[in-house]
Amino acid sequence: MRAILFDQFHGPVEVREVPDPRAPDGAVVVRVHATGLCLSDWHAWSGHDADIAALPHVPGHELAGVVAEVGTGVTGWHVGDRVTVPFVSGCGTCEWCRTGQAQVCPDQTQPGFTHWGSYAELVALHAADANLVAIPDGVSFETAASLGCRFATAYRAVAGRAQVRAGEWVVVVGAGGVGLSAIMIAVARGARVVAVDRSAVALDAARRTGAERTVLADGLEVPGVVRQVTDGGAHVAVDAVGSEQTCADAIGSLRRRGRHVQVGLFPPVDGGPRVPMGRVIAWELDVLGSHGMAAADYPEMLDLVASEALRPQDLLDRVVGLAQAAELLPTMDTTPRAGMVVLDPRRA
Template identity: 60%
Template sequence: MRAVVFEEFGREARVREVPDPVPAPQGVVVRVEATGLCRSDWHGWMGHDEGIALPHVPGHELAGVVEAVGAEVVGPRPGDRVTVPFVCACGRCGACASGAQQVCERQTQPGFTHWGSFAEYVALEHADVNLVAVPEELSFATAAGLGCRFATAFRAVVGQGRVAPGEWVAVHGCGGLGLSAVMIAVAAGARVVAVDVSAAALDLAKAFGAAACVDAVAHPEGADAAVRELTGGGAHLSLDALGSPVTCTASVRSLRRRGRHVQVGLLPRAAGAPVVPMARVIALELEILGSHGMAAHAYPPMMDLVRSGTLRPDLLITSTIGLAEAPAALAAMGGAVGAGVTIIEPGRTRRGALGG
């Protein structure tokens, strides 16, 4: 199969032919029809994540068709249209037994713990626990985002954040994850303040229903003061959807009394540790929460909203590229990131079936 491969961290990846994956006894191989380009992929390429073995194929946000199944798989069958959470759970540990598969003790993550979806095919573990059916009316490009950015934002806003109608929600960082959070919070009846350094990203946030936008560049003293002024004292719920020391601190400082901060953007060690204003956390009785993806069993309510048109993840897609363009696009994620989401469509250029 063709895949995007890098052999050194931070050095340009290239498309080349590599051996076809084979399914584990409880796993499947999926023919990748669409896969999202995410800043997390860039962090992995740069070497900011532990445990990535070289050479490596990135990509963790995918949708496609089951091509082959392991001998012990019960449910999924070849031909099924599927997506998968970026955290693939084992289904047997204590966290999984409690329903918290998103923090599985033995989790695997395509594109990080093993080769990912910037390829024609990808192997996925524990298929009966992790695969999510994609309805026929949903395009693969739209469904790809449900494996990471959109599902992650949904749980961060609705599950961990406990958003309520009429509340003020601040979203710091309006990339794919942040714009998803904006759309979801607006659909829940909240009033959203979007914060970013990109005018194009803020324009999209406004198009998705943000009540106000804050250009962080125009507030070098901190965007949090602007958020507090716009919301009459601070947000009820604030999310760091980027993952940086600056946005994490600003998110916490954006809150009103008894507000809730959700850290959903990953914080790579290379950026340093954020300074959380704990004195403010104590004085205002703030809540500090983490959010890490969403378990496969929790998808139905989100899927229902997508199928009904209440949520429109398709509107987040602003660029579609082929596999050959992916290496350059991956490297460019370290600079000024364009607004919206880029989808990679690997295509089928070599043969009609795996191993055929």
Template identity: 60%
Template sequence: MRAVVFERYGDPAEVRSVPDPEPAEHGVVVRVEATGLCRSDWHGWMGHDPDIVLPHVPGHELAGVVEAVGAGVTGWRPGARVTVPFVCACGRCPSCAAGDQQVCERQTQPGFTHWGSFAEYVALDHADVNLVAVPEGMASGTAASLGCRFATAFRAVVAQGRVAPGEWVAVHGCGGVGLSAVMIAAAAGARVIAVDLSSGALELARRFGAAHTVDASGGADTASAVRELTGGGAHLSLDGLGSPVTCAASVNGLRRRGRHVQVGLLPSETGATPVPMARAIALELELLGSHGMAAHAYPPMMELVRSGALRPDLLITSTIPLDAAPGALTALDTAPTAGVTVIEPWS
């Protein structure tokens, strides 16, 4: 198959021919119809994830058709259109037994623990636990976007963030996951403030329901701007980018007893990220993490997408072939595009 491969962290990736994957006994091989280009892929390429073994194929946000099935799989057959959470759970550990597959103790992640979906085919583990059927009529690009950014944002806003109608919600960083959070929070009846450096991203945020936008360029004090716009601070705030600056701004923009949800990854050279804990203590803030969403939790989100209440398809602003993926991956940090970019390996 053709796949995007990198040999060393930070060095240019290239499209080359590599062996086709084989399904594990409990897994499947999926013919990739669409796969999202995500900032997490950039983190992996830069070496921020210790699970990656080189050489490596990135990609974790996908939809496609089941091509081959392991002998132990009972619920799926070749030809099924599927998507999958980026956390593939084992289905047997205590966390899985409690329904918390998104924090499975023996999880695998395509594009991190093994070769991913920037390829014509990808192997996925524990198919009976993790695969999600793609509804008839849903485009593959839309389905692919659900596996990481949209599903992660949905759980971050609805389950972890406990959003309520009329609340103020601030979203720091309006890439794919941030714009998804804006759309989901607005659909839930919240008043949303979107914060970003990019005028294009802020324009999309307004289109998807943001009541206000805050330009973070030039070192702006975005936390003060959020507190002023909300009359004291957001009830719920999310860091969708993942940086010390956006994390601190999210926490500092909360009102008393507000809730911060960290969604974006926070790598640092020291392995630690400064968080304004004095404010968290003084205002009794909640600081929460959000790590994807289990396959069994997809139905309510899927129904909102099916009904048109949520429109993840509108987040897709660019579709590219596999040959363009290495350059797009490299550009994610220096020239990020507004919205979601989808790769179609067979185009």
């Protein structure tokens, strides 16, 4: 098969012919029709996940496609089924998986991290009966691929962890794929959203997605601006980027007793990232982690997508082929993003 591959972290990214994956017991192989280019894949290329990503490596973790091979022991899936999968795949047998919390499974696998991922024509997915999700009729592969990481992660963060309510102010820091998804979901739940980003193009996309107010993070004291806009601070803050600055801006934008959800991954720093815990303690803020979403939680979200109450397809920027995706991956931390870029491995 053709795949995007790198032999060293932070090194050249190339399209090569590599051996096809096989389906071990309990797994399937999926022919990839769409897979998202996500900042998390840039983290993998940068070596921030070197403890789990072995070299040489094929990235890619949010995907949709068609089952091409079924391993021994798989009972719920057949060749030809249209499927997607959460980027965190649980083992299917531990206490967390048995209670529908596979996103925190201690024995989880993640395509594009723990094994070769979906920037390829084929990808192996483990514990298929516990993790695969059927794509409803009328939902495109591109739309389904966007659910696997960014949209599902945002849905879990906004609806599951923060439990955003109608009338609340929500500040979303970062208007990339996760941030725009969080904006759309918060607006659909009746919230009022302030979007923060350093890119005017991204903020234009945020306004189209439903953000009521936008803040260009270009030398401004972001928390002060947000607190003024929201008459004292947001009820909920979402850091969809993952840096000391964006985390501090999000927490500083909250009102007393607010809820902060950390979605963006931090690059490794000596001593760990600094978080303004003095404000957290003094104002009794809730700090919530959010790590993807389990397959057990997909039906509610998919029903909303199928009914078009939520339209992740509106966040799609463009579809690219393997060669262009290989060029884009190393620049994802610096290239302004105004929506989701999806790779179709069947293209050149």
